[in-house]
Amino acid sequence: MTVDDELWAALGDPTRRHLMDHLLAAGTGTATSLSDRLPVTRQAVAKHLGVLERAELVVSHKDGREVRYVVNEAQFARAVEQLAMVGAAWDARLRRIKTIAETIQQQRKESGR
Amino acid sequence: MTVDDELWAALGDPTRRHLMDHLLAAGTGTATSLSDRLPVTRQAVAKHLGVLERAELVVSHKDGREVRYVVNEAQFARAVEQLAMVGAAWDARLRRIKTIAETIQQQRKESGR
């Protein structure tokens, strides 16, 4: 398979994508601060952050009584790139199929039916 | 949200992505034929095809005792497009952050530290 299923699994969840969105927008965040902006509990967010951290998409850093999370730009860039590659591959295949379909249409027309 | 979570959910599963891959490559397939090419049972494939069909990413057509599935090009094109848009948005945000980071670096350097 051309895709790294690990990264897909991490970014496949909508809540985790929203977390990445917020982290990208705000630069940083904690489980509590992020859960304020999402319709889920702090514990749910904490679990997701754990998944994202295991996928190395974010990095945590304990600061006093809070744990701050930051996007790991390198890994996230890899993920975005893979996303783009899958999209491009599918797009290409789709285009090829469409061409074939049109060719058949054309042949039908030329053969008089 | 900029993303249609319905399509993401459908394409979020690795097995379903593989199914789409095979359908795009072969043009068509049945639950049985597709399960031969994947490490899952026919019933699992059948369930996935049901999900894909409800998301209108594929179309089924009963032919004798088999049920053939074909990619719904229009809907799949929409999905690919959305995928590309998310990738582009994230890429842009990533680029902006990187620029900011470099700017700060630059300022630190200029201010003599």
Next chain:
DNA sequence: TCGCATCCGCAACCGATGGTTGCACTTTAG
């Protein structure tokens, strides 16, 4: 310093879902 408010982690529990096995039903092939 003491107490309270915050922020966190752990554990139990629930519902949805991806996956399996087993069985019965229809259709094609010989």
Next chain:
DNA sequence: CTAAAGTGCAACCATCGGTTGCGGATGCGA
């Protein structure tokens, strides 16, 4: 007509996203 192939339905299990409830650390104000 009988056997094989293809399908659908149902029960069951594990995992996962989500919740509530609790107890443990840390910061802050009186």
